[in-house]
Amino acid sequence: MASTHPAADAEAIQRANALIASARRIVVLTGAGLSTDSGIPDFRGPDGVWTRNPEAERLSTIDTYLGSADVRERAWRARMDHPAWQADPNPGHDAITGLSRTGRLALTVTQNIDGLHLEAGLPAEELVEIHGSMRRVRCVGCGITSPMQATLARVRSGEPDPPCELCGGILKSATIFFGEALVAADLNRALGAAKDADLLLAVGSTLQVYPVADMVPIAASNGASVVIVNGEPTAMDDMADVVVLGSISEVLPAIVNL
Ligand code: NAD
Secondary structure: OOOOOOOOOHHHHHHHHHHHHHOOOEEEEEOHHHOHHHOOOOOOOOOOHHHHOHHHHHHHEHHHHHHOHHHHHHHHHHHHOOHHHHOOOOHHHHHHHHHHHOOOEEEEEEOOOOOHHHHOOOOHHHEEEOOEEEEEEEEOOOOOEEEHHHHHHHHHOOOOOOEOOOOOOEEEEEEOOEOOOOOHHHHHHHHHHHHHOOEEEEEOOOOOOOOHHHHHHHHHHOOOEEEEEEOOOOOOHHHOOEEEEOOHHHHHHHHHOO
16 A cells, blocks of 8 residues: 655655664654554544544543443443454564664653554563553452453453453553543653653654653753654654654664664
C-alpha cells in the first residue's frame, strides 16, 4: 500500500542520524503513530479512531465506564475485536530495540497500550508503559491484575461484563482511562529520564497529552537535543533540533542506523 505520509527529507534524516549517533543517554517517547503500520489505528491522526468516531472516547472514560454496564459491555466487545491481538511489531519498533542494543538508550516511554515494544524484544526494565497495558485487566475493587485473554474468554462464553472472581468488583483493562491518574512512579521515572537525557526522540505522537508531553520541554530546557519523527506537524516542533516528517516505519530505521 502506498504511504499516506510525505516523502521524508534526506537532509533531515541525515541530521537526525548524526545527533543520535553522538548521543549517550537517549530517551525515546513513542505514541500511537508508531503502531499504525502494525495495523492499529491511532486516535487523533487523519484516520484516527476518535477523528472518525468521537463517541469511542466514552468507552475509556472512567466515570462513564463505572457508571454503565452497557458501556462496559461495549468496551469488552471492543477489546475482543482490537487489532492488537493480530498485530506484529513493525520496523519502527525493531529500530528502537536495535537502539537499546547499542547500550545508549536510557529509557523508552510509550503512550501505547498494545505491548508491541515488548513483543519486539525491548527489555521490560527499559520501558515505561505510561498508559498501562491492554494485555492485562485490573479489578477496581481489590486491585488484583490478571491476563486480559482470560477475561475475554469469559466474555466469549457468555458473561458480557465479567466481575472480579475474587471480590465481585468491576474489572477494567489495566490501562489509564480518562479521569484516572497516571502511576506516580512511572511518571516520575519518565520525567526524570527526560531531565537526564542528552537526546530526546519523540516518535508518532501529536504531543498533546500531558503530563507526558512535558518530557519534550523538560529535556530541551536541560540541554538535550530533540528529534521529532511524525507524519504531520506536532505541537512541539518549534522545540526540536530536527523534525523528520515521514512514514515512521520507513524513517526510523534510517535514523537509528549507525
Ligand atoms: P495520536 O493519535 O494523538 O497521534 C498519533 C500521531 O502519529 C498523529 O500525528 C499521526 O499523524 C501520526 N502517525 C500515525 N501513523 C503514522 C505513521 N505510520 N508514520 C508517521 N506518523 C504517523 O497519538 P498519541 O499522541 O500517542 O495519543 C493517543 C493516545 O491514545 C495515547 O495516549 C495512547 O495511550 C492511546 N492509543 C494507543 C494506541 C496503541 O496502543 N497502539 C493506539 C491508539 C491510541
